[in-house]
Amino acid sequence: MTTAEDLAERVREGDLGLHELEQHADADVAAEARRVLLEAETEADLSTVGAYAFDAADADSNVENMIGAAQVPxxxxxxxxxxxxxxxxxxxxxxxxxxxxxxxxxxxxxxxxxxxxxxxxxxxxxAMTRAPVFRVADVGEASEVVSWVRANEGTLREAAEATTSHGELRGVTPYVVGDSVFLRFAYDTKDAMGMNMATIATQAACEVVEAETPASLVALSGNLCADKKPxxxxxxxxxxxxxxxxxxxxxxxxxxxxxxxxxxxxxxxxxxxxxxxxxxxxxxxxxxxxxxxxxxxxxxxxxxxxxxxxxxxxxxxxxxxxxxxxxxxxxxxxxxxxxxxxxxxxxxxxxxxxxxxxxxxxxxxxxxxxxxxxxxxxxxxxxxxxxxxxxxxxxxxxxxxxx
The missing domain is CATH 3.90.770.10 (3-hydroxy-3-methylglutaryl-coenzyme A Reductase; Chain A, domain 2)
Structure with missing residues (x-):
């Protein structure tokens, strides 16, 4: 049986990376191994960090390299x-x-x-939003892209909604800054906060925009969303x-x-x-x-x-x-x-x-x-x-x- 101490030693020797431990033990043992390693290398006491009340596997989709939990009153x-x-x-x-x-x-x-x-x-x-930014040659092409988007919102809706069984595209608002075109997609994401849903749906819609217009996608998020920024x-x-x-x-x-x-x-x-x-x-x-x-x-x-x-x-x-x-x-x-x-x-x-x-x-x-x-x-x-x-x-x- 692989123990936390065994895994910590393998990381210390360079045989395993911190992110690979769940491949060799269950999630709780992997988290314990990281605590053993950190305690040895930093002289910190992580006993409280390790005293969490749920299975580490429950947090698999929420955190990487788990060592425990931060307990906020x-x-x-x-x-x-x-x-x-x-x-x-x-x-x-x-x-x-x-x-x-x-x-x-x-x-x-x-x-x-x-x-x-x-x-x-x-x-x-x-309305949860995601706003990709596209590159065009000039403002003439930017105008062409905006006109196409306004005339074909239904096509974009079909592409976006094909990626989700819950989300609905509410609308797409174009913004132009020189040779940059931003499209602010807005979704009804039902009971989900919906950031991942909006991102995946927008990626599908962007592929249609690139196929049908001169625009080239630069970034799926162009900060006009705007997520986690004032x-x-x-x-x-x-x-x-x-x-x-x-x-x-x-x-x-x-x-x-x-x-x-x-x-x-x-x-x-x-x-x-x-x-x-x-x-x-x-x-x-x-x-x-x-x-x-x-x-x-x-x-x-x-x-x-x-x-x-x-x-x-x-x-x-x-x-x-x-x-x-x-x-x-x-x-x-x-x-x-x-x-x-x-x-x-x-x-x-x-x-x-x-x-x-x-x-x-x-x-x-x-x-x-x-x-x-x-x-x-x-x-x-x-x-x-x-x-x-x-x-x-x-x-x-x-x-x-x-x-």
Whole structure:
């Protein structure tokens, strides 16, 4: 029987590469062998890294050269009432983070929303994008390619959708910069986040473009998608789910839970989230949307790098007849309930808490519900932080919680 120590020694002698260990032992032994090697070469203690609670084989499609797991503390906020297009009822939202006081703050916002009767949420648009870039001889050829694409979108749709049983091509938008032609493909990917689906489908469509036009594909992703990078196009056109949530809280409720007034929160939002963000040249106009989005992503098996787009949010606050109206609109929240990290046991369990694990009926409804609940959680976080700032309680709250 091959042991972890045997495999580690073979790597040390150059007989095996780190990536080859699963060919000679099961996934857990291979991971242990890498820990044995690292502990010997670095004097690190990896006993906690190795104390994970799932089979290493379950992570085969999620990570290479596995040594164990990074265990991020997970908590829960709620319940919070959500009235959405795909969600309806009271939800607990699991969040994973290393930032103390975050869940306490979000939970305070959830309490305010719950006592106010709940928040409304809607997915306004769903479109995962991939934007390849092509080379042409000149702007004349660029115009020819654009004209062909606009006249033959049905042909591109047929080629793209032949690669998937779930995805649907919503549209193709051409952009020209000199001798570069970008085609921004937008897909309805149902309950999948859909980046891989969009990539494979777009590759098939690109082959048609190359066969029928003078364009030559340079890169399947031309950064006009735009994936995992701050981009104004995502703020305007959206990517993944564009989702909004809002709530009205009475003046008495604001005073009781948030310890301030609607006017003070509205002024803090205007001067901080709107004016301050504009002066900074920010794309997101919010207090800390990224905090809730990435904590939800880690807990629920989403791609944490896509917090770049997920935090592209605008928070608005108004005083209405003495009460507080607040909303948050996330332009590009890229989430799914099937595929990727959602298959990992811990994240799968967290999705079950929300009741959205796996594919929905109809397709896409589970991912829509997930987006709506995350949006309401983000709204809760915005309300709580704005309340703390407006009442000058931010520093004292962190001090009281020992953070």
């Amino acid at each position: 997970m908590g829960v906020v709620g319940p919070v009432r959500v009235e959405g297009g795909a969600s309806s009822g009271e939800y607990y939202l699991p969040l994973a983070t290393t930032e103390g006081a975050l869940l306490a703050s979000v939970n305070r916002g959830c309490a305010a929303i719950r006592r106010g009767g709940g928040a409304t949420a809607r997915v306004l648009k769903s 981009a104004a196009i995502n703020a305007v056109e959206g990517r993944g789910r564009t989702v909004a949530a809002d709530v009205v809280l009475s003046r008495d409720l604001v005073a009781d839970v948030l310890k301030t007034t609607p006017e003070a929160i509205a002024e803090a939002n205007t001067r901080k989230n709107l004016v301050g963000s504009a002066k900074a040249g920010a794309l997101g106009f919010n207090a800390h949307a990224a905090n809730v989005v990435v904590a939800a992503f880690l807990a629920l098996g989403q791609d944490p790098a896509q917090v770049v787009e997920g935090s592209n949010a605008i928070t608005t606050v108004d005083v209405r007849d003495g009460d507080l109206y607040a909303s948050v609109t996330l332009a590009s929240l890229e989430v799914g309930t099937v595929g990727g990290g959602t298959r990992l046991p811990t994240q799968s369990e967290a999705l079950s808490v929300l009741g959205v694990r796996g594919g929905g009926d109809p397709p896409g409804s589970n991912a829509d519900a997930l987006a709506e609940v995350i949006a309401v959680g983000t709204l809760a976080g915005e309300l709580s932080l704005l309340g703390a700032l407006a009442s000058s309680h931010l520093a004292s709250a962190h001090e009281q919680l020992g953070r």
